[in-house]
Amino acid sequence: MLPSLSRREFVSGAAVLVSTAGLRLPVWARAAASVPAADQVLLGVDYYPDQTPESLWEEDARRITDVGFTNVRIAEFAWALMEPSEGKFEFAWLHRAVKILSQNNIAVILGTPSAAPPPWLSAKYSDIFEVNAQGQRLYPGGRRFTCPSNATYRRLSLTIASEMARAFADSPGVVGWQIDNELTLGSSLRCYCNACQTGFQAWLRARYHDLETINRTWGTVFWSQTYTDFTQIPVPLPSGGDPNPGLALDYDRYQSYANVSFQGEQLEMLRKVCPRHFITTNNVGLLDTIDMRDLYRDLDFVAFDNYPGFFEMLLHQQSSAPVPPDAISAMSAMGHDFARGAKGGKPFMIMEEQSGKAGQRSFGPQPEKGQVRLWTYQAIAHGGMGVNYFRWDTATSGAEEYWHGMLNHDRSNSPAFGEMQQTVRELKALGPELLYSKYVAESALVFDYDCSWAVQIQPGHFSLSYMPQVQSWYGAISPSHSGIDIVGPLSDLSPYKIVFAPLAYVVSEAQAAKIRSFVQGGGVLVTGFRLGAKTDTSQMVRTPLPGLLRDVMGVTIEDYVPIYSAKQGVRFSAGLAGADASCGIWADILQPAGAEVLGAYTNGAHSGKAAVTANKFGKGKAIYIGADLDAASLARVLQSLSGSAGVRQPFNVPRGVELTVRSAGGKQWIFLLNHTSDAQTMGNSKNFTDLLTRESMTGKIHLGAYAVRILQEA
Numbered sequence: 001m002l003p004s005l006s007r008r009e010f011v012s013g014a015a016v017l018v019s020t021a022g023l024r025l026p027v028w029a030r031a032a033a034s035v036p037a038a039d040q041v042l043l044g045v046d047y048y049p050d051q052t053p054e055s056l057w058e059e060d061a062r063r064i065t066d067v068g069f070t071n072v073r074i075a076e077f078a079w080a081l082m083e084p085s086e087g088k089f090e091f092a093w094l095h096r097a098v099k100i101l102s103q104n105n106i107a108v109i110l111g112t113p114s115a116a117p118p119p120w121l122s123a124k125y126s127d128i129f130e131v132n133a134q135g136q137r138l139y140p141g142g143r144r145f146t147c148p149s150n151a152t153y154r155r156l157s158l159t160i161a162s163e164m165a166r167a168f169a170d171s172p173g174v175v176g177w178q179i180d181n182e183l184t185l186g187s188s189l190r191c192y193c194n195a196c197q198t199g200f201q202a203w204l205r206a207r208y209h210d211l212e213t214i215n216r217t218w219g220t221v222f223w224s225q226t227y228t229d230f231t232q233i234p235v236p237l238p239s240g241g242d243p244n245p246g247l248a249l250d251y252d253r254y255q256s257y258a259n260v261s262f263q264g265e266q267l268e269m270l271r272k273v274c275p276r277h278f279i280t281t282n283n284v285g286l287l288d289t290i291d292m293r294d295l296y297r298d299l300d301f302v303a304f305d306n307y308p309g310f311f312e313m314l315l316h317q318q319s320s321a322p323v324p325p326d327a328i329s330a331m332s333a334m335g336h337d338f339a340r341g342a343k344g345g346k347p348f349m350i351m352e353e354q355s356g357k358a359g360q361r362s363f364g365p366q367p368e369k370g371q372v373r374l375w376t377y378q379a380i381a382h383g384g385m386g387v388n389y390f391r392w393d394t395a396t397s398g399a400e401e402y403w404h405g406m407l408n409h410d411r412s413n414s415p416a417f418g419e420m421q422q423t424v425r426e427l428k429a430l431g432p433e434l435l436y437s438k439y440v441a442e443s444a445l446v447f448d449y450d451c452s453w454a455v456q457i458q459p460g461h462f463s464l465s466y467m468p469q470v471q472s473w474y475g476a477i478s479p480s481h482s483g484i485d486i487v488g489p490l491s492d493l494s495p496y497k498i499v500f501a502p503l504a505y506v507v508s509e510a511q512a513a514k515i516r517s518f519v520q521g522g523g524v525l526v527t528g529f530r531l532g533a534k535t536d537t538s539q540m541v542r543t544p545l546p547g548l549l550r551d552v553m554g555v556t557i558e559d560y561v562p563i564y565s566a567k568q569g570v571r572f573s574a575g576l577a578g579a580d581a582s583c584g585i586w587a588d589i590l591q592p593a594g595a596e597v598l599g600a601y602t603n604g605a606h607s608g609k610a611a612v613t614a615n616k617f618g619k620g621k622a623i624y625i626g627a628d629l630d631a632a633s634l635a636r637v638l639q640s641l642s643g644s645a646g647v648r649q650p651f652n653v654p655r656g657v658e659l660t661v662r663s664a665g666g667k668q669w670i671f672l673l674n675h676t677s678d679a680q681t682m683g684n685s686k687n688f689t690d691l692l693t694r695e696s697m698t699g700k701i702h703l704g705a706y707a708v709r710i711l712q713e714a
């Protein structure tokens with residue numbers, strides 16, 4: 001264990017570091033200063049005084065303090081208790097809970113409760129319900145059954161949030177806000193109700209100004225869809241044929257906007273009423289219905305929820321094939337990288353970290369000994385600055401009775417309780433310098449919402465989907481341990497040696513210009529099938545593919561082919577020497593126009609035609625992978641390209657071990673995370689000190705099952 005810093009050293013160090021990280025430290029620090037234990041780091045637990053007898057609150061606060069936690073998040077599902085009938089507000093109980101917590105030196109993050117409106121509201125206002133893509137109305141009884149565009153629901157959500165904000169703006173101990181809860185997560189991903197139709201029409205008017213532009217952009221002459229009044233424009237509900245693809249893409253954009261603006265109303269109010277508090281929201285990673293870059297743009301930092309054991313259960317549910325440990329760890333890692341990337345690399349917080357068996361009707365396995373600590377460190381290793389465990393006590397009623405927390409149903413300590421206590425103490429000792437340091441990445445992976453939505457509208461092959469493609473590319477690159485930033489289509493690419501852009505189906509002129517200058521300047525771009533097939537207004541590109549990037553890629557797409565019964569394969573040339581690959585569901589047939597052929601198709605009419613090419617362009621290189629390569633071949637090819645681009649990991653680690661690097665002020669922290677149940681050994685040529693154990697090591701590094709090391713060069 002590291003010797004603990006004094007509180008004064010801790011806070012003053014944090015002030016500089018958090019400011020460097022771009023967080024709203026001055027306001028947050030002043031608020032947290034009233035809570036000695038807050039210590040400027042957010043290591044806490046999600047707590048439910050609303051679901052716990054008041055006679056237990058003191059005991060809970062004492063036990064939460066004993067763990068070493070600095071904060072709790074509370075009240076995000078307590079609307080019915082805070083507003084038992086319309087306009088009647090009761091915060092006395094919440095004031096008592098906040099007071100007990102702050103008297104025990106626990107800072108409080110308050111959640112606004114709009115994810116679950118109370119029954120009186122649902123009974124009185126029958127137009128607030130979401131309508132799903134089949135046109136069916138949702139019903140109350142669950143959560144997030146409401147429409148993000150509905151004016152009544154927005155007004156009532158803002159009212160309860162405003163009353164809460166006024167009640168707790170000056171409350172000692174309150175340091176921040178979580179707006180709503182998991183906006184991306186509902187049984188229906190988008191709403192198609194009348195309020196959304198009206199909202200969509202208004203959004204289109206603001207975007208396109210006139211109907212002539214809309215008709216031309218969408219090509220509404222097809223199927224006689226020319227609109228002569230904005231009120232005629234439908235939402236993509238079932239109508240006897242597929243919707244216009246341009247309308248459908250704009251509708252997905254509108255739904256993202258509707259959620260962002262729903263949140264924006266509460267954000268604007270909180271900034272005014274609670275200027276000393278930080279404001280965030282929480283989401284589950286890897287869901288693409290709301291553009292996270294828009295959602296977090298004006299928030300102070302990103303908060304995400306992380307449930308690796310729940311992911312594991314879902315993977316088992318989807319397939320009977322064995323689930324390798326690195327598949328689950330890559331899924332979590334990608335969620336963390338996504339969270340960090342949503343605000344351009346700023347340290348993020350895990351608002352809900354799995355602490356026990358997670359799930360509802362079915363739940364995932366009990367975490368193995370060491371796994372909860374490992375998952376916590378994985379978040380920190382990827383740029384996390386704080387972690388709250390979900391949840392303190394396990395609910396004894398309600399839909400989440402089996403979502404296990406730190407206390408069992410009988411309030412005894414859960415199996416992983418000691419691990420969480422140990423982890424919190426370790427992280428406090430490691431201190432804010434590490435927690436607010438920068439994540440080091442030499443590679444970038446482009447994630448583009450437009451591509452995800454446009455591919456969903458017209459996948460070309462019914463099994464083709466954007467998110468699994470991006471996930472498989474991420475899984476293929478991650479063993480290079482180069483650090484991966486997940487960036488947007490218009491992000492600055494210049495910090496990276498290599499940029500991966502799978503299934504970049506929609507390419508705007510602005511993105512093409514960014515890519516062109518990146519490659520020209522010496523960068524390596526790796527992209528693949530369906531590149532640039534559509535404009536950002538959802539029109540087919542009228543020039544030979546890959547459209548705007550044909551000169552950069554040095555190829556012309558001769559044909560694009562979904563693959564069904566006929567088998568296809570790829571044979572590599574010397575530049576990418578290795579076993580033949582199988583080609584899954586898609587093949588772009590490439591005609592080199594200056595590019596070198598690195599792989600060719602092996603079967604059928606396209607046998608011998610180029611499948612993988614590399615083109616020198618300016619000082620850089622652009623690689624086109626036209627075939628949907630099998631997982632092993634994709635991993636081999638992408639890692640080989642990473643190596644050629646000059647990406648280097650500090651030292652080699654075995655499969656199942658993850659390595660990431662954070663840095664600040666000339667210091668580097670190397671994280672080693674063993675996601676397997678076997679002990680692992682790796683060699684290195686430098687002298688390292690493990691900051692967790694204070695061991696110094698040269699030559700060989702041993703890592704026990706699910707173990708973590710944080711190394712610094714001695």
Ligand SMILES: [Zn+2]
Nearest residue numbers: 147191193196
């Ligand atoms: Zn709606």
